[in-house]
Amino acid sequence: MSAQPQAYLEDAFLLALDALGEQRFSTSGSREEQDLLLYFCLQSLWQLLNNAYQGDGDRFLQREQIQQLQDIDERIVELEGKLPSELVADARRCMFSYVARLDAEAESRV
């Protein structure tokens, strides 16, 4: 059984994002740009953490891990409400299709 990843680093990362948001770190006049970048960032973080927590399928997720994934997804949903729907669809399609391609390539090499 592989080791369980620890959640504290991700929590610190999310707190840092919140702190940046409170400092209004966005490019002048372009809050949308920051929202888009944050959207990619959080989508990627969710996938990375889900992959790490699920491991090789030898364990279930712990309550804290589920809660963390749901917290991140709440932020993603909030951003999806702000961003144009076609942009969200494009971003998701792009991310999923490239990950799927890498997955297929990795499988064909096995």
Added chain:
Amino acid sequence: MKEFFPQAWRNQLARIDKQQIEQWGFGVIALDTAARVVLFNSAEERLSGLPRAEVIGKDFFVDVAPCTASRLFRGRYLRAREEGQLDEHFFYTFTYRIRPISAHVHMLHDSKQTALVFLFLDRAVPLFEDLG
């Protein structure tokens, strides 16, 4: 892991159809060669909270359960297609925009019997009750 799929059906995969899957109390999902959902039984509908009408014909890894688009889950599906045969058990916790549910997943495929890849899901812990 405890076996829950009836052994007598292991060599009758081609006979598993819409009627048969309703006889089982565990979740059944069958995916075609493009990972589209072909079969989805009432038990799975009830346990996942996803209406069958909304998932049939959809890409399982993109539209139905995007959280499974990983090596752990989709990687096994791809391996099943590649090798023509797969019989593996693993644990998975579904969390993505549904109530969190942990399941024992049995992925079964035998291209000599059928082109479909079957997912048999036995829910282990109703985690949403813990989370309130």
